[in-house]
Amino acid sequence: MEPAFGEVAPRAVDACSPFVRAVRAPGSKSVTNRALVLAALARGTTVLRNALRSDDTDALARAIVALGVQVTESDDGFTVHGCGGRLPAGGAVHVNLGDGGTPTRFAVALAALAPRVTVIDGSARMRERPVADGVDLLRAIGARIRWVGTEGRLPVEVDGRGGAPMGGQLHVGQVASSQFVSAVMLAACAMQDALSIEFRGEPTSASYLDLTADELRAWRVPVDEIRSSGATLRAVRIRPAVPDAGGAREIEPDASSALYWAAAAVLVPGSAVTLTGLPERSSQPDMLAIRHLASMGAVLEAAPGGMRVHAAGGDADAAARLRPIVADCAACPDGALMLIAAAAAADGTSRVVGLGTLKAKESDRIAAMAEGLRAVGARATFGVDWIEIDPIPLGHRVDAVIDPHGDHRIAMSFAILGLRTGGIRVANPGCVAKSYPGFWDELDRTSRAHLRPFA
16 A cells, blocks of 8 residues: 555565674663763763764753753764853743653753743653653752643643752652653752652662763762662762763763664574674663573674674574573663564563563553564563563464554564564654664665675
8 A cells, every 4th residue: 555645655674684794873862861961061062972863862952952051963973062060041941852751851850950931841642651750859859840731741841940959868669760760860960969869669770770870970970879788779869060071972882772783683593793882891771681682592792892793503594593582671671672572583482571661651662562563473462561472483474564653662673573574564664763863774784784694
């Protein structure tokens, strides 16, 4: 069927022959967003090199500009002229962050530091996603925020004319997203007093809080942590300090984006990929998702300037299947989607748990993944925080249009599966621009990279 006028045709993905290549993923989205906030609050000019340019990061940069900080964009990053810890006063502004969950939550916290009235809004989907947890945390330390329409939903009005939040002590239970806590942690460097956050129970997506703490330290903001004997984060304390990255911050490649090519190397028998620039010891949460591939049959090796990934034995037998996976992905919820899609090519039933935050993402990700798996011929059952996958039957010919529900990670996960199965068409392919605008070009390069069989 031809697409209607103005619609973009689904992107077809054909089965791929064995490939050997190197890929440098774009800059980390998580680190870029955190670095943008800290650069805005820093003293002087900071160049963010190899930062991700995407819908999400560009939206946050525009929000920062609206709050009075100059940001210059380039193909390989941003130059930010920081405010020295005090955002400038100004008239009321209205900021729309589109579909960006992280940019929206970070912008609300940043607006609490700005001596002006700021209305934060988003897309129709973003208006459905939770923001109340973040608002409650900011209100508890003195921020003045009111709901413009529906309680608990965007838009919100932030009135920072009374001064930055005081800081002090927060007690945090389970929240819908770790982004709320990360937002408050980032803003803490410009609060009036030190901020102590104590967690009641295990924090939501603690790996992302660790990433935020690491980024604060990289900008010379003092961060202290208290952990249990089992290494669970119990409390964090951030003291006010003007961020300082020494004029430049190098953003490492995105582990979430690199995961797709690592999975491709394992899904397409006989392939190998070198993930250049990605440190083996990176603290990005989706490094865990890359390591989970090892239990499916991947071999992960250190390589000059990065990591090398290939299937165990380098078997180029097109019928070779991955091992089924049983994994807890609470620490890498974004990367879980690629693992779930890859499980459709396993030789038994896989189960992925720890997915409690996925319902409130760009889509209801667990349900959307189950829908896509069934479309390609696999079976899927799921609950509020888990999914079980029975693979595509041997001999089944895949012929499916995948509706990613506007979700970049669903689109990319099924596209990578298509390199093995063929017969997959991804609707709304442009949604990948949220985190990886160059994804389809990289996919084309991978399909053409038949340099030699792996040996």
